Amino acid sequence: MNWGKGILLSIIAFIGIIMTMVVISVRMDGIELVRDNYYEAEIKYQDQIDKEASTLALDREVLRYDIQSKSMILDLPVGAKGNLQLFRPSDASLDKALQIEITEDGKKQVSMADLKPGYWRVQLNWTENGIEYYQEKKITI
Incomplete structure (x- = not known):
């Protein structure tokens, strides 16, 4: 074999590898954004910062995970x-949203026992005395 054939075979092999990688990446499933409305959420990010600052001013842990009972404990006032x-984050089809309304004194427990084991982000948005708050916890079940 001479140099010309070697170079030609190298170029053809390189093109073949690149084309294979392109086909594999196009056929890939499961590539998802963190949110469907990602850009709208970015625009409203200052509101999120204000909610988090309000939460820090409360001086209490509103959202807590109890490992023994596999539940989230919410410390919110009546109303x-x-x-x-x-x-x-790894599977958007497992995401859940629950409406919370506190009607009696005491801490409210929300069971997490039915969730698939793994990494979860729990996000709580609530209104208390006309002020909006936000707190997030990262948990592993």
Whole structure:
């Protein structure tokens, strides 16, 4: 074999490898954005920062995970309303959203026992006395 044939075979092999990688990447399933409305959420990010600052001013842990009972414990006053989102970064089909309304004194427990084991982000948005708050916990079940 001479140099010309070797170079030609190398170029053809390189093109073949690149084309194979392109075909594999195009056929790939499961490539998802973190959120469907990612760009809208970015625009509203200052509101999120304000909610987090309000939460820090409360001086109490509103959202806590209890490992023994596999439940989230919410420390909210009577009349608070909100939304608890259970976000699974690795599989969007497992995400859940729960409406929360506190009607009696005491800490409210939300069971996490029925969730698939793994990494979860729990996000709580709520309104208390007309002020909006937000807290997030990262848990492993």
